[in-house]
Amino acid sequence: MSLRDTFRRDQVFAPLRPGTRPVRPGQLDTGGKHILYMEDITVSFDGFKALNDLTLYIKPGExxxxxxxxxxGKSTLMDVITGKTRPDTGSCFFGQTMDLTRMTETEIATAGIGRKFQKPTVFPEHTALENLELAMAGPKGTWQALLQPVTGQQYDWMAQTLETVGLLAQKDQLAGALSHGQKQWLEIAMVLMQKPRLLLVDEPIAGMTRQEVERTAELLQSLAGEHSVMVVEHDMEFIRSIANTVTVLHQGSVLAEGKMQDVQNDPKVIEVYLGETG
Structure with missing residues (x-):
């Protein structure tokens, strides 16, 4: 039996299979080895298979x-996880009990999955601190959020989050006046305000200066552990600087997976990807 088959739901003792452990509704249960289970996922668009029998597992804190x-298939992969796209076949579980294919995008975000898109989407006319206030977990409108007094505990939380991403000194600066890299960090901070257990980050260093790239690498590495972090990126130098485990996708399937040094020396990977990007 292969390692992949060992972790499949149909190869796991029934009480440990995703979707079978008895816990309270909406509670994330990571009693198994992984926080994310994607098995045999296929997504087709007009006959084109964006994902083709894809199986992927993410451990807590990795x-x-x-x-x-x-x-x-990288973007489609994240779309499936966040509920934007429904797979034609396959299963996708968050922890042992949450079937993401049966949840709405809002339910998935509330459950603890946050996504940072490639292009930063901050509120430019509000300060960095106000952006975090708007992003704070809980349903509310923009004006309701800004008019409702912030508690001391909430303020400390926002300040701590800004410090985490290196923007505490810019807390009163308008988001629109921040540099491109700072806007990227601010959006990561906004996602962190939702208290995600799994954070999806799409091409975080596009358009950044070298100094900003180095700071982003440090930030993402610091978030791992408390959060599971999935990073999609094209810059191979950046990937080498942060990667422990790398998954290589090709034509909607997993081509290779493992330690960076092993993956980059895989002849199949060199042929379809690394050889093209240098």
């Missing part, structure tokens, strides 16, 4: 890098 050429 930093996983996802690489692959354009069209490999």
């Amino acid at each position: 930093l996983r890098c996802i690489i692959g050429p354009n069209g490999a």
Whole structure:
């Protein structure tokens, strides 16, 4: 039996299978080895298989890098996890009990999965601190959020989050006046305000200066442990600087997976990806 088969739900003792452990509704149960289970996922668009029998597992607290050429299925992978796209076949579980294929995007975000898109989407006319206030977990409108007094505990939390991403000194600065890299960090901070257990980060260093890239690498590494972090990125130098485990996608499937040094020397990976990007 292969390692992949060992972790499949149909190869795990029934009480430990995702979707079978009795816990309170909405409670994340990581009683198994993984926080995310994706098994045999296929997604087709007009006959084109964006994902093709893809199986992927993410451990609690790990930093996983996802690489692959354009069209490999990286964005579709994140769309399935966040509920934006429903798979044609396969299963996707968050922890042991939450079937992501049966949950709405809002339910998935509330359950503890946060996504930072490639292009930063901050509120430019509000300060960095106000952006975090708007992003704070809990349903509310923009004006309701800004008019409702912030408690001391909430303020400390926002300040701590800004410090985590290196923006505490800019807390009163308008988000629109921040540099591109700072806006990226601010959006990561906004996602962190939702208290995600799994954080999806899409091409975080696009358009950054070298100094900002180095700071982003440090930030993502510091978030791993408390959060599971999945990073999709094309810059191989950046991936090498942060990667422990790397998953390579090709034509919607997992081509290779393992330690960075092993993956980058895999002839299949060199042929379809690394050889093209240098």
